[in-house]
Amino acid sequence: xxxxxxxxxxxxxxxxxxxxxxxxxxxxxxxxxxxxxxxxxxxxxxxxxxxxxxxxxxxxxxxxxxxxxxxxxxxxxxxxxxxxxxxxxxxxxxxxxxxxxxxxxxxxxxxxxxxxxxxxxxxxxxxxxxxxxxxxxxxxxxxxxxxxxxxxxxxxxxxxxxxxxxxxxxxxxxxxxxxxxxxxxxxxxxxxxxxxxxxxxxxxxxxxxxxxxxxxxxxxxxxxxxxxxxxxxxxxxxxxxxxxxxxxxxxxxxxxxxxxxxxxxxxxxxxxxxxxxxxxxxxxxxxxxxxxxxxxxxxxxxxxxxxxxxxxxxxxxxxxxxxxxxxxxxxxxxxxxxxxxxxxxxxxxxxxxxxxxxxxxxxxxxxxxxxxxxxxxxxxxxxxxxxxxxxxxxxxxxxxxxxxxxxxxxxxxxxxxxxxxxxxxxxxxxxxxxxx
Numbered sequence: 001x002x003x004x005x006x007x008x009x010x011x012x013x014x015x016x017x018x019x020x021x022x023x024x025x026x027x028x029x030x031x032x033x034x035x036x037x038x039x040x041x042x043x044x045x046x047x048x049x050x051x052x053x054x055x056x057x058x059x060x061x062x063x064x065x066x067x068x069x070x071x072x073x074x075x076x077x078x079x080x081x082x083x084x085x086x087x088x089x090x091x092x093x094x095x096x097x098x099x100x101x102x103x104x105x106x107x108x109x110x111x112x113x114x115x116x117x118x119x120x121x122x123x124x125x126x127x128x129x130x131x132x133x134x135x136x137x138x139x140x141x142x143x144x145x146x147x148x149x150x151x152x153x154x155x156x157x158x159x160x161x162x163x164x165x166x167x168x169x170x171x172x173x174x175x176x177x178x179x180x181x182x183x184x185x186x187x188x189x190x191x192x193x194x195x196x197x198x199x200x201x202x203x204x205x206x207x208x209x210x211x212x213x214x215x216x217x218x219x220x221x222x223x224x225x226x227x228x229x230x231x232x233x234x235x236x237x238x239x240x241x242x243x244x245x246x247x248x249x250x251x252x253x254x255x256x257x258x259x260x261x262x263x264x265x266x267x268x269x270x271x272x273x274x275x276x277x278x279x280x281x282x283x284x285x286x287x288x289x290x291x292x293x294x295x296x297x298x299x300x301x302x303x304x305x306x307x308x309x310x311x312x313x314x315x316x317x318x319x320x321x322x323x324x325x326x327x328x329x330x331x332x333x334x335x336x337x338x339x340x341x342x343x344x345x346x347x348x349x350x351x352x353x354x355x356x357x358x359x360x361x362x363x364x365x366x367x368x369x370x371x372x373x374x375x376x377x378x379x380x381x382x383x384x385x386x387x388x389x390x391x392x393x394x395x396x397x398x399x400x401x402x403x404x405x406x407x408x409x410x411x412x413x414x415x416x417x418x419x420x421x422x423x424x425x426x427x428x429x430x431x432x433x434x435x436x
């Protein structure tokens with residue numbers, strides 16, 4: 001089949017997304033002499049450059065790297081009407097396994113304005129510590145003019161890693177796909193799963209309670225924007241927490257919409273989060289939509305949260321705790337949230353000593369980190385929006401009204417501003433739970 005026909009079929013079938021394993025070949029690579037192009041090296045057919053970033057810890061507690069390809073906009077203008085410009089990207093690990101993906105740009109209707117700026121294309125990947133070769137080729141689908149380059153990538157292990165076994169059995173490379181929220185926050189297509197085994201001295205029952213409520217507007221940001229940024233931080237953290245394995249038992253996970261006094265999502269003994277059901281719950285919870293019935297009794301919001309905590313800790317103290325009863329561990333995952341004046345903010349009351357421990361993980365908004373684009377972008381526009389070039393300021397956050405409600409429980413508080421801080425918090429929690 002001629003190359004252009006293969007390319008059209010691939011685009012229609014959605015095959016231009018990432019292929020994470022060499023056992024699932026990207027058909028575009030079989031249509032061109034990619035390996036020969038790699039040996040030939042740079043050709044003079046294109047004005048372009050390739051940069052490969054070192055890896056950083058992501059919210060999914062995986063090391064993430066980025067391949068950045070920059071193309072002179074005049075290249076696009078001069079090739080107007082040529083069909084497609086194609087970029088091929090290959091990661092090769094130390095065992096010579098390859099992980100391939102590609103991206104395309106339609107050249108049919110390129111405007112003259114494209115020549116005024118360079119164009120950038122990004123490909124992100126999750127990687128393990130080690131050494132890699134990253135091959136990148138670019139070619140014109142009509143003329144088959146091409147150029148290729150290979151870059152080394154060295155990924156250092158984390159220093160003093162609090163979760164040293166979490167990456168056991170993960171693939172060396174997992175290529176990230178372009179996706180819209182909430183899928184871009186959760187990355188449901190990843191096949192690699194963290195390993196968080198937990199050996200305890202006595203039976204432990206773990207509950208994770210995530211506050212998925214809008215925290216309110218922050219300076220310069222709407223309620224919906226702040227809520228999306230909170231979820232972009234907390235959903236990866238929730239996915240990580242769902243991997244805790246206490247003697248073969250996963251945690252119970254609950255998402256709350258406190259202003260609506262509603263359990264959005266609940267799944268017990270999680271082995272793998274039910275993303276389709278969780279996704280539907282998130283899509284239905286519109287932070288910009290006002291629930292008139294919920295507003296009628298908004299003074300009850302704080303006590304609704306208190307009651308949800310009490311239920312999960314069995315903190316009524318009404319019965320004697322037996323030695324074989326599981327010890328309750330509650331992990332509260334939330335962004336700072338402020339209640340309106342007039343609400344009943346009375347802290348939780350204890351009739352006896354609860355048979356449990358509370359960990360309060362307060363995730364703060366960092367400077368905005370936009371997801372990488374899945375297509376070519378104008379360099380001038382990317383410099384305004386790309387977190388690796390821009391330096392946005394974190395918004396002023398709301399005061400947190402939730403934590404004071406739990407003070408009688410003496411929760412251990414973790415303030416989290418980054419994936420590194422969350423990893424340390426999780427390591428501390430697991431170490432302490434193992435000793436309870």
